[in-house]
Amino acid sequence: MFTCIRKAMLLPGLVSWLIAPRSQGAAQEGASTFPAITRKRLIGIVLVLGALLAAGTVLYALGAHTVRSETADLEQHGRNRLEVYAAGLRNAIVRYDALPMVLADHPYILTLLRDPQSAEMRDVVSRYLARCIRESPDDLLFLLDVNGKVLAASNWNTPKSLIGKDYGYRPYFLQAKEGHQGRFYGIGLMTRQSGYFLSYPVRNEKGIVIGVVAIRINLDTLERQWPTSGDIVTVVDGNGIVILSTDQHYKWHVVAPLSSEVRHYLEESRQYEGRSDFPLLPLSERARIGDGAERAMLTQDGKSTPMLIQQQALEGLNWKMQTYNDLSKVRTEAEHEVFRAAMMLFGPLLLLLCWWQYQRRRKEQRQADNALEQVRDGFRNEIELRVGELADIQSRLRDEVVERQRLEGRMRVAQDKLLNAGRFSVLGQITSSVMRELGRPIAALRGLIGKLDENGGEVKRQIDGVVAQTERLAAFTIKLGEPAGRTDDQLEAVTLMQPIANTIALFDSQLRHQHVRLEIEEPEVPIYVTGNLVWLEQLFAVLIQHALDAVRTSPMPEIRIVVRCDGGRAQVNITDNGPGISDASSSSLFDPLALPRGERDRSGLALMTAQAIANDCGGHITVSNRDEGGAEFMLELSVVEAAG
Missing domain, CATH: 3.30.565.10 (Histidine kinase-like ATPase, C-terminal domain)
Incomplete structure (x- = not known):
């Protein structure tokens, strides 16, 4: 609410406008008019501050009224939801409340209890029990003997059949065995499903308890039918354990730490088989605000949310149903309401300020356009000057290019002369080398001719050698006559x-x-x-x-x-x-x-x-x-x- 008030009170600009000089002429007025101008400004400031104070008071009162009204509506909404959910839960249990008592007098039940070893009667009773709850396939109806052993069950033909199981330690059996109607909520040992158990004793002609008829009402189905979006609805048993919840994150939490006696009872009765850890609900800053209602902060994933918690006792079940409504919605609605009211109060004034600001911006824009035009003129003159200078530079560059091309032509001529001189120098060196190479074949010729006298038998081979060397001399002579650096x-x-x-x-x-x-x-x-x-x-x-x-x-x-x-x-x-x-x-x-x-x-x-x-x-x-x-x-x- 205060945030909206701060958003709406955008009037410091008006105060600065009142304090600022109206014009340069006003600032230059004489000392004789200064006291009058100061009084006018002070009066304007006082009026503005008074208007702001009055508007803030009105907005605060409006926000407080909106919070109270929205909170009351939220409480009424919570009570209505509690009534609907409680009625649905009671109906799911009450519709089978009389079924065990009616079945306790059925002839099939009495016949099987008189002869528990009869397989034929066990099958007949099991089929009969299955027909009794055929509209509720998730529920279980079964018959126990006086020792707690299951003789017949509606799920007799399923892998999780209860027939033959011993539930003599269960509280609902012990209550019925003592002659009372039994009630108990817990997790099934075979099905691992939570449910509400109703039981009733079966008596013979002498009034002696000879067995127990029990039904397990599966409340998980009812829980799945509750909407998972919106506010949270939970059911808390007599020990303070959350047994049903629209948000599964909070199921099996406790509203207060469990005592050692309660933990011992849970272990003995195996009420919640397989569960030994019951963490506390993440509630803090709890404060009671009325009959069956309190405010608290609920923390989830590191985020705290203000909640309105309401509860209603479920008669005959020793349970309580609770709703958790998000109070941040109330604050959001109050902020929106205050903001709308602020817009109605300050809207005309804000429009006036926006118009004044628009006129001021237009004036500044015109001044900026004039300054920009002056800058453009200066740039235009500077560009024209630079263009003339660039034209002169281009003319000089063209002259330099012509001169450079003339010098490059002269350089190429000098380079050609230098290369020709180098070729003639290399030609002299190569001629000297070739002449030296010619000396070797001539010496070989002399050696071969000398051998003709020493070994007449090799004359033919030596003459062939003389011919080969002579051909080499001819090749050298031809190459000597070729221009330097060329060969064919x-x-x-x-x-x-x-x-x-x-x-x-x-x-x-x-x-x-x-x-x-x-x-x-x-x-x-x-x-x-x-x-x-x-x-x-x-x-x-x-x-x-x-x-x-x-x-x-x-x-x-x-x-x-x-x-x-x-x-x-x-x-x-x-x-x-x-x-x-x-x-x-x-x-x-x-x-x-x-x-x-x-x-x-x-x-x-x-x-x-x-x-x-x-x-x-x-x-x-x-x-x-x-x-x-x-x-x-x-x-x-x-x-x-x-x-x-």
Whole structure:
């Protein structure tokens, strides 16, 4: 209620409006008018505060009246619900109240009790009991002998038949055995269903109790018929235990802690078989407000809700029925009522304030529009100025682009001249290397011709060697006449061992002269690589010559050539047992301009040429030092299938 009052009292703006100056002219008036303006404002403030106080008093009284009225309506609603639910519960029990007493005089019942061993009569009585309650299949009707053993039952043909069970300890049996009508509420030991038991003694002609007729009324069915939405309705037995509830969360709770005597009785009678824990209902701040009514806070899931609790005693059952009605609805309705009244009281004033605020906003908007227009004009002028500057910059950039293009043309001409000079320099280096390469075949020719005199039987083979070397000289001579950096030789599939064998034949005399032990490990299957026969002979000539130079100072010179195929790559490893590659020479080994000192006949130009040939054939050359001494050159080439 107070929240609604605070929502409705939105008049501090009016007070500030009264205190604020009406205009700049009023603020600039002389001291003679100041006392009069102050009195007017004070009068306005007093009137506003008085109106607020009166309105608050009216709203508070209205809220209090609404709370009382809604609470009274809620109490009446609770009483009506108690009457309806209590009548339904009493009817469910009373309709069978006389049935055990009527059956106690039935001939079938008396006949079975006189002869309890008769299976035929047991079957007849059980069927008769089932017909008696055929409209209520959830209820049970059964006959017990004087010792509490069940002789016949309406559920005789079900898995949970009571026939043969002993209920001599049950209070309803003990009451009937003593000659009284028995009443008892508990949980069935076989069915595990709660129910209300009615019993009546069966007497013989002498008035002696010879058995008991009992009926169990299943109240769970009635409980399931109660609506589960809305307020809570519970039934509390004489011990304060909630035995029925529209909200199953509160069933089997207690309204007050159970005494030790009550707990002992429950254990002996097995009234609530299987249940030993009965928690307290989560109620707090309980306060009685009338006959059979109280207020309390009910806590569920960590949330507390104000409740109106009403109860009514159920005559003849020693039970109480309770209803729990949510009082927060009363507070909500009171707040709505106060809010509606506040809107009626302050609505016109709020509309006036909204109109004044709207006019004020319009004035501020006009001022903001004027300021924005001024800013736009300034931006427009600034943009025009910047556009002119950008046009000048673009003109200068165009001139700079033309100048840059002219300089780039001159630079390209100078670059072409520099490249031509480089080509001529490289051509000189290559010519020197080729002439050096020509010296090796000529020396081989001289060696072969010398052998003609030493061994006449091999004249034919030596002459073939002379012819092969002569062809190589012709190939070198043709390449020497070509322009630098160009070749017309085509790449094709070449047997890798062919250029190796030709090169070894070229160095045969030098190998024997230096007493070099040469080992060749050939592959089992011929390997074909992409290349050119003349180029590959030049490549292997450079590598073998480098190995011969390296082992020149070795006491037992040795060169090893291993040819193998690893996946799609062919590898040729040429190793020697010379001094290896020094650290100073490793970084410039393939540099054509490097001239290492103290390393005889080693030329960076020759190795550069070999690396270039390997690259043209789709491979490359790597060099490293071996752990056991000497250097190792490894050539990798791409493997292809044999042509044709």
